[in-house]
Amino acid sequence: MKREETEVLIVGLGPVGAALGVYLGRMGVSAIAIERDAEVYPLPRAAHLDHETMRLLHLAGGAEAVARASQPLSSYEFRNAAGELLLGFKPTGDLAPTGWPYSSMFHQPTLEHALRARLAEMSTVSTRLCHALKTYEVAGEGIVAQVESGDGVYEIAARFIVGCDGGNSTVRRKAGIALDDMGFDEPWLVVDTVLKNGVTRLSTIGFQHCDPARPVTSMPMAPGRHRFEIMLRPGEKPEDVVSDEAISAMIAPYADASALDIERRAVYRFHAVIAKTWRAGPVILAGDAAHQMPPFLGQGLCSGTRDAANLAFKIEAVLRGRTKDCLLDSYQAEREPHVRMITEMAVAMGRVVCTQDAEAARQRDEQMLAAPEASRMSPLLSLDGIRSGILESGGAIAPDPGFDGGRxxxxxxxxxxxxxxxxxxxxxxxxxxxxxxxxxxxxxxxxxxxxxxxxxxxxxxxxxxxxxxxxxxxxxxxxxxxxxxxxxxxxxxxxxx
Ligand SMILES: Cc1cc2nc3c(=O)[nH]c(=O)nc-3n(C[C@H](O)[C@H](O)[C@H](O)COP(=O)(O)OP(=O)(O)OC[C@H]3O[C@@H](n4cnc5c(N)ncnc54)[C@H](O)[C@@H]3O)c2cc1C
The missing domain is CATH 3.40.30 (Glutaredoxin)
Structure with missing residues (x-):
């Protein structure tokens, strides 16, 4: 069987694999990035990026395209059935110290196309669409993978394999890595719509309607697009909710269905899982392969991008012989507590939204409304930094002070x-x-x-x-x-x- 050699085999060209490929390419690391599909993922996914992630995506060549086709979120509000504010976040209109808006509402395929275009410029990275990982074996210090393409199966030998192959990761399953299930699993229909007649937005407010009769999320995306997420009721099946008629009826309280086109729809189970091990020798997991969280904080892709940025400089240092694999032990140690903290927040928010029992919702409202309204609205959602891999004086995200007329x-x-x-x-x-x-x-x-x-x-x-x-x-x-x-x-x- 034909065999090729490379330093890093990246499996999956979602946003995380593509960003990792660009970072490695920028450092001259040789990599092969394989992707099973010909096109970027067609179903609705991320709509929100935070300022930290925009900055990391800028370093990977993806942020400009997003910035050209995104809008800021004016506030993010959780309201009960009666419309009372339970919880909210209101970012300032200023740019964050990183030089990017606190929130960018966007369309994930726009980002993925931009990252792939940048990746194509990396002379040391070979990108292969319609090439799927079948299996791999650990061999010595590295791995040998079997990859299937239109021309048959061939082998790639690499020092590292990085599974950026999403929630159902072949790399993770083959390594026998179990998931820590954080006990959240709820069915939601996600609908992306395109606004008709040149209308750019329905609202700039991200809205969680915490109505136990039918929890619904209404979220601006890129200009001209709007997202609805609709929780399935107990006993409801996907086929009960996915038709145009059913969707039009369910979004009627939020939008006139005749003023928009339904572009794509999917029923997901929103869950919260974290891989118990993020690296086993030469096998490394990143992005959704390592962790998945419910989307109530808009942080899954953001977290995966942080993984890629944490990982690439460490892989390069090991490959160039400046350090041993022990540097890579810091990857999970630094990233997992951060992901866990965010996942716990997303789950807590999800529990507020996903309450379908009327009495439980009444008690939730009573408890949350007991706090003064001013304290229910925070100025912005700021995430903690990292807690290891830093000196005592470190850990926060550094500002970008500008340089020579640019960043x-x-x-x-x-x-x-x-x-x-x-x-x-x-x-x-x-x-x-x-x-x-x-x-x-x-x-x-x-x-x-x-x-x-x-x-x-x-x-x-x-x-x-x-x-x-x-x-x-x-x-x-x-x-x-x-x-x-x-x-x-x-x-x-x-x-x-
Ligand atoms: C409804 C919804 C809303 C969301 N909203 C947000 C949000 O607002 N903000 C946010 O930050 N995140 C959000 N997310 C999460 C975000 O979309 C994901 O975290 C992100 O797409 C993960 O990127 P990834 O590159 O790790 O994996 P993926 O995007 O899943 O990419 C994995 C790639 O690997 C490929 N692949 C799989 N197996 C193989 C194989 N054997 N060989 C080769 N290739 C393979 C797949 O084809 C795919 O292209 C949301 C998710 C959902 C479902």
Whole structure:
């Protein structure tokens, strides 16, 4: 059988596999990215991206296309059957410190086409549509995979296989990795619509109608599109709800069905699962293959993008012999608590929305409405940073202060950044080793976000995934970063050891 060799085999070219491929390609890693289907996934999925993810997708070549065809969310409101506010979030109209809107409402295929176009420019990555992973074996330090294409089955030998192959992941199942089920499993019909007559929006408010008689989500997407999600009632089957007539009747309280075209519809079970192991030797999982969450926070794709950004620089460091596999042990250690925290929030929100028992809904309303209305509406939904893989002074998402008329991210690319008040031997050595170094006073930082992150410290080191690694003396930061890359562990300061 024909056999090819590569450094990384990426299985699945959804948004996570495509972003990972671009990050690896930017670092010159050789990879083969295989995708079973010819086209991007045709059914309705992500509608929301947060500002952190837009930034990571910008580094992967996907954010501009989204920005051109998206709109911000003016608020996200959970209201009961009577229309009273149970819970809400209202982002400011300003850009986030990352330089992107807090929320971008979009159309997932737009992103996937843009990422694939960027991936096609990567000279070290070979992209193969209509090539499906059949199986693989671990062989020595790597794997040998069997891949089926129109020309038959062939083998790919790789140092790493990364399963970005979605919720039903072949890579995960073949590795025998079990899922931790977080106890949420609810059936919903998801309907994407296109507004007629050039209408760009029905509403800029994301609305969860927590009506026990029929929970419904109404959500703006890209201009000209609107999403409805409709919970199935107990005993209802998919075939009872998917017809045009049934959909028109169910969305009647929210929109005139004659003013829109139903573009696509699907019945999903919204569930919450996290793989128990995200890496087994050369086998790694990312995105939906590693975790799936209900969409009430709009964070599944965002989380998968964070996985790709966390992983790519570590894979490259191992492949280039700068470190051992132990650096990859930090991948799940850093990502899983973050994903778990978000999944728990999404499940908690889902439990508010998915209440179908009238008495339980009455009690929910009584409890939630007891709090003053002002405290039920938060200014914006901000996520915690990471808790390991950072120094004590790190963990938050770094601001992008701008650079040379553009974004600092454009200049730095997908790499670690050191920003200093004044250059010194440590910063020169960091630059000499290929790191990106900028002086604080050369950066516009118009809103002062970076200055605030600095405080009175002399330097900040930012990881390739844009979390602040730490703030302090440049020599201490670069030393700790080198130690982290070598071992996957952040050295404990002498005083605390
Ligand atoms: C209704 C709904 C709403 C959502 N809303 C949001 C939202 O607002 N915001 C958000 O961030 N997320 C949202 N999500 C989640 C988001 O869509 C997913 O998290 C995201 O698509 C996962 O990307 P992925 O690349 O990991 O997997 P996928 O997009 O599933 O891609 C996996 C790819 O692998 C391919 N593949 C599978 N098996 C093989 C094989 N054996 N060989 C080769 N290729 C293979 C598949 O064909 C597919 O292209 C939503 C999901 C749903 C269902």
């Amino acid at each position: 600092l991210d454009d200049a730095a690319g997908y790499a670690a950044l050191l920003i200093v008040r004044a250059e010194d031997d440590a910063s020169r050595a960091f630059a000499g080793a290929g790191g990106f170094v900028a002086r604080l006073d050369a950066l516009p930082d118009r809103a002062g976000h970076l200055a605030a992150a600095f405080g009175d410290r002399p330097a900040i080191l930012i990881r390739p995934d844009r979390y602040v690694f730490g703030a302090g003396e440049a020599a201490a930061l670069t030393g700790a970063w080198a130690a982290y890359l070598a071992t996957g562990k952040v050295p404990v300061p002498a005083a605390a050891a």
